[in-house]
Amino acid sequence: MTTPSTPADPAGTAPAGAAAGAGADQGAGRGTGAGPDTGTRQPVLEATGIRKQFPGVLALDQVALRLYPGEVHALMGENGAGKSTLIKVLTGVHPADDGTLLVDGAPRSFADPLQAQQAGISTVYQEVNLCPNISVAENILIGREPRRFGLVHWSALKRRAAELLTELDLDLDVSTPLGSHSLAVQQLVAIVRAVDLSAKVLVLDEPTSSLDREEVAQLFTLVRRLRDRGVAILFVTHFLDQVFELCDRVTILRNGRLEGEYPIGELTPVTLVQRMIGGELATLDELSEKAQEEAAERVAGEPFLTARELGRAGSVEPYDLDVHAGEVIGLAGLLGSGRTEAARLLFGADTADSGRVTVEGRTVSLRTPRHAIARKIAFCSENRKAEGIFGELTIRENIILALQAARGWTRPLSRTKQDALTRRWIEALDIRPADPEAQLRNLSGGNQQKVLLARWLLTEPRLLILDEPTRGIDVGAKAEIQKLVARLAADGTAVLFISAELEEVLRLSHRVAVLRDHRMVATLVNDDGVTPDRILATIATGADS
């Protein structure tokens, strides 16, 4: 099953056990225009009128969702639309303030995730929540180990785990530690564990955001196999093409409300995005043309920063790079190719063990981030949660932090100044909620990213290093960040832009440095001749053809 089902039959691939035909109220009042047939099919999970209020934010209001056995159902929406909250409500992490939840037609309420699991709903989150130091087998069956004489029956445990993997056509040595496998395999193991826990509903929250192409294909194979076994799969992602490739139906949320429920066949990528953002798609084409025109002139002057033979054993081989004021340099390469590692050396986040760096002609030492910040270099890490945000602190405190750290604790910014700066950046970047005293952990990913950008823009950097600034954030915020980068460059800031999306890199960059196997293999001037295909070829062959 590789093509979406027909609009009239939202769960057409359901196993024989379930009655055929779509639900009676399928499209009524939701503008989907689904088929008129009034079958008796019952959703395995049906939520209606869900409402969830957080302090200061109405996260969900009158949201509904229906999952049928044997379908892959996409949950789409911008950051902050309420996708994560809805999942947390469905899986018992947060109680809903109002609304009903029916599982197999019976009303249920979950006080905690365990109850949801027992009712047949389990979740695999973006970050794998398993223990990397114990074996694959233990991770799959932890908490449900087969026992003999009150002790763990180790051989039965391994046998059972191996059976589960074989059933799903996965070939793994179950006695190896989980941490020795790639992130993708860990994710598959997490899914196997979740499915063994409860085979009715599987929620996948952004499972593909850190996987490469092949790994995604592997994941999809597993998801399709589960669907064919009658599992209802709720799939949350930002990748539009994955939705069209994998899903049967789509539920779209906007600003905490239900926008609609559609069979995938009724949507095109453009209409899907329009429904998500509720307006016309911002055009970014003008950006790319300008970027290409100006490429040549930007590179002409003296470089702001030069790196010569800069490298670090085991992380990135020595590379040369010149960065000019007002220039956007894209770093392209596969995950793990050394993109991030190369950038971290320029910020002193990791210490280089070879080579030298000059800033404005003077040799400088960049052993710690403080050195780099003093040279007007700023860096937004790809790992927003672990290396970026202070969730407990407010938006204001997060925004002023880098500037305050540079000044030292004895020279505090006055509260008036802090408030003024915060207000200015909340407005300039359209950060929501626009409350300077809101705790950062309550913001959506895209808004947290904007706060981090504000933190660094406050320090007026000459070189801004952005590592995957648009990963895991929605289309609208993505376009805003891309525009911001273009504007900053036009105002004379140099930007080092790292992204896994080649189209995005090409749209913004004046030059593109390509990395492969921890080595910088080429630096291309982004003219008409540079296409994603050419960069892919460079990555594949290790040389510019």
Add this chain to the structure above:
Amino acid sequence: MTNRLDPPAGTARGPMLKRLAGHRLLWPSLVLIALLLGNLAFTHDFFAVRIRDGHLYGSLIDILQYGAPLTLVALGMTMVIATRGIDLSVGSTVAIAGALACEHIATSSDPDGAGTVLTAVAVALGVAVVLGLCNGLLVARLGVQPIVATLILMVAGRGVAQLITDGQIITVTSDKYHMIGGGHWLTFPFAVLLAAALVALTALVTRRSALGLLIESVGGNPAAGRLAGIRAAGLLTLVYVFSALCAAVAGLMISSNVNAADGNNAGLWIELDAILAVVIGGTALTGGRFSLGGTVLGAMIIQTLSTTVYTLGVPPETTLVFKAFVVIAVCLVQSPAFRARMPRRRKTGHPRSDTTAGAAGRQQEARA
């Protein structure tokens, strides 16, 4: 999803009450008030404060005075815990500071001279700075886990204190030294004024400068702090030195109050009381946001508890068990998870709320 949340407290009672209900110091305050009222039930003149010889006397004043050293130790501990650390060595520092000061005064030719007492205080505080620097060096520069780093001084420091006192209890007769922990000034016990002044000064410095924010950042997310350009090593060293200084002042108070230095027992287990005070006050052991007001309330709760044990005449052998039960109760009352459970438990006995919500849901469904 048939679980309706309780209506947010105070919606009907105006925004003032609502703000109060959400305040982080609400629960520690309520616990303290409850403990004090509990005492009033047993001791009718518990709240009575008299003036005798121009000095204030009464149970409340006693609690403030005997609670002053614990408040100071907890004050230092708060800053350490805010950086995601812990300082187990404060009890030993209390003993060392008291021993050094008393030893200096006892061996001096003029035990009541202002110079002698000032030198004694200076020696004690100076050595405390060195002890704090040791802790800070181990944690900030060598990356030793705080609990291990300070455990070293906790064990070794107790030995050092015994060496200083030769294993004896050193008694001193110096009115000027007695002033620190047992004297009065402006009708108030001097120790209370000293502790209040140090708390106020700490609050002023941490909140008026950016020190508080940077400490909370380092404790809240050390990796992000490093990338934001915060110099964590300096801050960490600073908080351990501050903690040792606070402990040393507490040590001076304790030894001065009894006119003696006891290397074995002075400040014994005070580190645990201090940690408890910090936690009761709402500062998490995982670092980040700290609350000095909460810590003061926490220290007062613990001291009130100790006083209660004495005034109630709880038999000495059951004192610790009694204290343990109250502490468990206090911690449960403060725990949001526990409080959230209580109403929910009751609710499961009320099928009515389920059916009403369910009906509402079905109505919506029908409309859709």
